[in-house]
């Protein structure tokens with residue numbers, strides 16, 4: 001599999017709490033890739049948490065820095081990249097994402113709501129989400145972006161290892177031979 005990827009990065013996209021980090025680590029291990037969390041890179045660089053960056057600099061400034069981090073990650077190869085849930089909303093980011101393979105972890109709404117309530121990570125945008133219906137509205141605004149992924153993995157009760165297996169199973173159909181025309185878009189259920 002690794003030789004077929006030819007060093008192309010794999011970008012995990014999806015809503016907050018969809019399991020990008022918990023999937024990214026085992027996926028990197030399975031492929032002999034390195035794992036990078038784009039938000040953590042920004043946090044380390046600025047010495048501030050994402051929450052502090054939002055509070056002190058505002059969302060627009062965060063989005064610009066997020067785009068710069070993505071650009072520098074895009075200059076490297078053989079990475080599994082966990083992206084922040086909103087990276088998809090800036091069109092300039094797609095130029096970089098599509099140089100790699102983009103995988104959407106599409107967690108069913110009810111599950112996502114439960115996970116976010118149990119999660120201890122502080123996420124600034126969650127301050128405006130008080131119910132499952134709020135989350136649904138938010139998700140609906142994002143879906144059109146996430147569905148641009150090369151591969152969508154639909155997740156209900158599967159744990160990270162099962163999600164990784166689904167991704168590994170679907171990847172070959174996305175990687176075309178250089179002599180083959182056009183790449184595919186795939187949904188794995």
Ligand code: S3P
Pocket residue numbers: 014015016017020039050083084085086087123124125
């Ligand atoms: C955001 C998701 C967060 C983080 C920031 C904004 C979003 O990352 O980038 O709080 O806009 O959905 P995770 O998806 O890793 O929680």
